[in-house]
């Protein structure tokens with residue numbers, strides 16, 4: 001592919017090259033309130049839909065009221081096992097998109113989606129993994145477990161909390177995997193109907209043998225808070241705990257990219273390391289870095305474009321930026337120089353940034 005010409009002025013708006021349409025090939029009823037949607041990816045789009053275990057799709061869900069809403073759904077399929085992409089959606093009580101998908105997605109339904117993204121993914125599939133999931137939080141964890149068993153060498157412990165036996169998604173698949181890999185996978189079910197709500201003390205008791213493992217945690221906020229505090233009490237280092245927070249997007253990541261022109265100020269410059277390449281860019285001072293990259297034709301990772309998901313996280317190596325909004329990076333992230341490309345504007349003449357997450 002020819003290199004984009006970064007010296008040419010940027011167009012004011014640009015079609016969003018991450019946006020694609022996929023057709024639902026199959027709908028699997030997992031439980032009374034959860035479905036899996038299977039997408040076959042057409043050959044020309046295969047490179048666009050390569051993903052890592054734990055990543056998610058961002059779907060545009062049609063709405064008569066607003067035109068559409070954008071929602072993220074983790075892939076429950078494994079890139080090491082499944083040819084198709086599979087997402088698993090659980091109904092949210094009173095929610096819009098999850099219920100729309102459960103009720104209206106059938107084989108043949110075409111849905112608009114962004115390419116996969118997300119950083120809730122193990123650095124190495126050979127690592128020993130501690131996974132804690134509740135309810136639909138099992139979705140990215142399922143992808144990670146399948147991938148680690150098939151393509152990795154480590155052992156995995158999963159603590160999986162649900163209301164009762166009938167709400168366990170992937171129960172049979174997990175039992176099959178445990179039978180096939182008895183030395184490498186332990187699944188510990190926590191059923192609230194029989195055991196009550198999980199407490200930090202009870203979880204600490206279960207988790208301490210696994211504190212040297214790389215931890216992946218996904219579920220409702222209250223559950224995640226309890227599980228995180230149990231992990232820390234059990235002796236696990238915060239930097240080994242990875243979390244995926246489920247929330248609904250409020251903006252429109254499918255919107256065209258608008259580059260803010262400001263003739264009064266000369267643009268800053270940026271050196272950006274992306275996919276093993278070093279790019280030299282002119283950076284209009286009021287335009288977030290992500291928009292500059294996309295407008296130049298570069299495939300920078302993103303999902304929400306509203307500072308909420310951290311898919312666009314990158315490291316500032318030199319120079320200074322300002323984040324317009326940050327709902328996801330914590331102090332420890334900021335301390336090591338992380339920023340969100342979708343919210344970063346330059347403060348210095350030159351900024352050196354790397355997408356190395």
Ligand SMILES: Cc1cc2nc3c(=O)[nH]c(=O)nc-3n(C[C@H](O)[C@H](O)[C@H](O)COP(=O)(O)OP(=O)(O)OC[C@H]3O[C@@H](n4cnc5c(N)ncnc54)[C@H](O)[C@@H]3O)c2cc1C
Pocket residue numbers: 056063064065066068069071072073074075088089090091092094095096097098099118136139140244245246247248249309
């Ligand atoms: C990274 C990530 C991964 C995720 N993975 C999964 C997953 O694997 N499985 C899963 O089930 N969930 C997942 N989620 C959660 C998912 O994205 C949604 O937050 C969840 O499905 C709830 O969305 P909802 O629209 O049903 O509910 P809500 O967002 O609670 O719906 C209510 C909202 O919709 C609006 N609304 C109501 N009616 C309409 C209408 N007619 N038109 C337009 N708007 C309307 C309301 O104003 C309100 O803002 C994930 C989230 C993230 C961030």
Ligand code: FES
Pocket residue numbers: 301302303304305306307308309310311312313328340341342343
């Ligand atoms: S794209 Fe989600 S935080 Fe930047």
